[in-house]
Amino acid sequence: MSELRKRGLVTTVICSDPFIKLGTTQAKVFGTPDLPLVKIPHPLGGLSLEQVEGRSLVAIPQVVKLIQEHMK
Amino acid sequence: MSDLAELLKAKDASIDADDDFDAINRLYMERGWGDGLPIVPPTTERVEQMLAYCDRPWNEPIAKIAPRYGEATPLRLAANAVMAGCAPNYFPLYMLAIEAMCEEPLNLYGVQATTHLCAPLVIVNGPVVQELGINSGHNAFGPGTRSNATIGRAIRLALVNIGGAIPILGDMSTFGAPSKYSYFVAENEAANPWEPLHVERGFPKEASTVTVIGAECPHNINDHESISGEGILTTIAGTMGLAGSNDVYYTSQPLVVMGPEHAKTVANDGYSKADAKRFLQEHANLPMGKFSKENIARRLRIRFKDKFGTAGMDALVPQVQNADDIIIAVIGGAGKHSAYIPTFGETRAVTRALKRSDGQLAKSVEEFRQR
Numbered sequence: 001m002s003e004l005r006k007r008g009l010v011t012t013v014i015c016s017d018p019f020i021k022l023g024t025t026q027a028k029v030f031g032t033p034d035l036p037l038v039k040i041p042h043p044l045g046g047l048s049l050e051q052v053e054g055r056s057l058v059a060i061p062q063v064v065k066l067i068q069e070h071m072k
Numbered sequence: 073m074s075d076l077a078e079l080l081k082a083k084d085a086s087i088d089a090d091d092d093f094d095a096i097n098r099l100y101m102e103r104g105w106g107d108g109l110p111i112v113p114p115t116t117e118r119v120e121q122m123l124a125y126c127d128r129p130w131n132e133p134i135a136k137i138a139p140r141y142g143e144a145t146p147l148r149l150a151a152n153a154v155m156a157g158c159a160p161n162y163f164p165l166y167m168l169a170i171e172a173m174c175e176e177p178l179n180l181y182g183v184q185a186t187t188h189l190c191a192p193l194v195i196v197n198g199p200v201v202q203e204l205g206i207n208s209g210h211n212a213f214g215p216g217t218r219s220n221a222t223i224g225r226a227i228r229l230a231l232v233n234i235g236g237a238i239p240i241l242g243d244m245s246t247f248g249a250p251s252k253y254s255y256f257v258a259e260n261e262a263a264n265p266w267e268p269l270h271v272e273r274g275f276p277k278e279a280s281t282v283t284v285i286g287a288e289c290p291h292n293i294n295d296h297e298s299i300s301g302e303g304i305l306t307t308i309a310g311t312m313g314l315a316g317s318n319d320v321y322y323t324s325q326p327l328v329v330m331g332p333e334h335a336k337t338v339a340n341d342g343y344s345k346a347d348a349k350r351f352l353q354e355h356a357n358l359p360m361g362k363f364s365k366e367n368i369a370r371r372l373r374i375r376f377k378d379k380f381g382t383a384g385m386d387a388l389v390p391q392v393q394n395a396d397d398i399i400i401a402v403i404g405g406a407g408k409h410s411a412y413i414p415t416f417g418e419t420r421a422v423t424r425a426l427k428r429s430d431g432q433l434a435k436s437v438e439e440f441r442q443r
Binding site for chain 2: 046
């Protein structure tokens with residue numbers, strides 16, 4: 001993802017809450033400290049399909065916002 | 073040989089402090105440098121003693137340690153080896169272990185950062201075992217031997233201090249594991265009725281090697297009653313059948329640690345190591361009905377669609393996909409026990425030999441000593 005970010009594409013990594021610090025640290029390691037992270041509630045495993053849809057409803061507006069900001 | 077005083081002039085290469093055990097330990101704890109246990113202060117003199125056993129440039133990385141991909145230079149590794157309490161002549165083997173675990177197939181990034189509780193396990197073979205007094209017998213996985221304890225600890229310190237495997241920031245293990253303090257043993261070659269692990273993996277018997285596995289902690293296998301090879305292997309296979317193991321879902325290489333007495337019984341019944349692996353692969357399985365409905369529907373039927381896409385609840389799900397992938401090592405002392413060590417799953421074992429800078433196999437760690 002960091003490589004894509006460096007090429008100027010709209011890029012994000014979706015993280016559940018406890019993984020935000022890991023995501024932030026790794027973004028710095030790979031040279032893209034400004035890599036946006038899309039935050040969703042934990043957990044991601046062990047969910048029903050309805051709950052997965054719920055997670056996507058949290059993620060989608062954040063992704064749309066990133067795309068809109070990129071288009072400006 | 074490099075000039076240590078010159079190297080330490082580089083930015084952030086060293087800190088000024090009094091050689092005071094309590095003060096330095098307070099400083100290290102405050103900065104989160106370590107494993108939580110007190111460290112031996114890595115003074116210039118102690119680090120230089122460690123580097124006396126290094127035949128490579130002290131500031132050139134020998135590997136990059138994930139997830140931070142920090143550069144593992146001999147200088148940094150030497151500081152961590154001192155902190156862990158290593159003797160200087162352990163240093164060549166310690167560097168080899170770090171190099172081996174940074175090889176691509178091991179997937180150190182996954183092993184370090186995962187929520188799983190794995191840690192890199194190092195198994196040593198060859199003449200260096202006797203030279204450094206590495207325990208391969210009673211309590212080999214436990215306390216009591218300096219080389220096992222401190223080389224294993226030095227590895228963990230490098231994984232944290234250089235690799236950034238810091239809880240929450242780079243190590244997301246749900247539980248962690250006691251093996252994350254130290255996980256370093258030798259194979260008991262004298263009690264091994266088959267070829268040693270490193271010979272099986274393509275190295276000459278006279279080579280000293282490390283084999284690194286992204287492993288869980290050992291789980292004991294008690295069998296005091298079986299007097300046949302088939303009996304011992306049946307008990308081991310029965311213990312390997314796990315519904316909650318990562319290995320079920322990958323082409324993985326779990327480790328079967330045979331106690332010398334179990335190994336002798338199996339070998340005396342005519343089983344080669346390859347025969348034993350075949351038996352274990354065929355018998356280490358669970359009926360699909362032992363898995364949860366959700367795991368069947370969302371993993372087994374999808375990941376193994378050809379085999380289990382429509383299979384019934386009595387279909388046997390293997391713990392290991394290929395017999396050759398089961399790693400057998402003979403470790404331990406007297407007693408009717410073996411141990412099973414599942415893995416992270418998405419990892420392959422790496423074996424590397426101790427070589428001098430000219431590429432020749434080292435017969436002794438003394439060949440690395442700079443005079």
